[in-house]
Amino acid sequence: MNAQLDLIADGLADQGYAVADGFLSTREVSDIRQTDEFRNHLLHFRQAGIGQQRDRQVNEAIRGDYIRWIDPAQAAAPLALYVQRLRHLIEHLNRTLYVGLKDFEIHQTVYPVGTFYKRHLDQFKKDDHRKLSVICYLNEAWHEEHGGQLRLYVHAGHRDVLPLGGRLVCFRSEVLEHEVLPATRERFSLTGWLLNQHAELKHL
Ligand code: OGA
Ligand code: MN
Secondary structure, three states: OHHHHHHHHHHHHHHOEEEEOOOOOHHHHHHHHOOHHHHOHHHHOEEOOEOOHHHOEOOOOOEOOEEEEOOHHHOOHHHHHHHHHHHHHHHHHHHHHOOOOOEEEEEEEEEOOOOOEEEEOOOEOOEOOEEEEEEEEOOOOOOHHHEOOEEEOOOOOOEEEOOOOOOEEEEEOOOOOEEEOOEOOOEEEEEEEEEOOOOOOOOO
16 A cells, blocks of 8 residues: 555656556445445435535536535445545655645545536635645446546646546646546546645535
């Protein structure tokens, strides 16, 4: 596990992003997908907005995913395990990169078939506490022809990352523009941010 955390820290230091396969095992991914929230996501998730609080609005021409914020104190065991892994990641990055991370916020995510999230940055205009974006994918047997790539706008061009089960992607929220391409299957993930201040309670 530590080798993997080192790989993430090195990627962030050298290129501003990292892709780590097997951050969750196949079994751990399947346990998360079997939780009531994911199995009955139509009941539990709501359409994601853009902007914060009063500025929040739904706009499917920009983003079409459905989400549910995770309350770490109430999380089912398979999700609590992921939360624990994120805490280790935070400790590791604080030790190796001196980034001063204090907390995190995570939501469960589903992109229905054909939905996407246009090119954007993850920091809000009035709130720059999101330092690192961390996404872990929960899709079994995902192939290139299913689409749904995370497109990272790096250097002059871009790098496309497939949402493979267990794969973790981490990048600097304030600099790295990215987008989610439409897919021919439902696309599941855990989407989170490592913060330099304590997380607020989300209104579910
Ligand atoms: C986001 C986002 C990327 C992905 O939710 O802000 O960019 O691959 N997600 O799901
Ligand atoms: Mn994003």
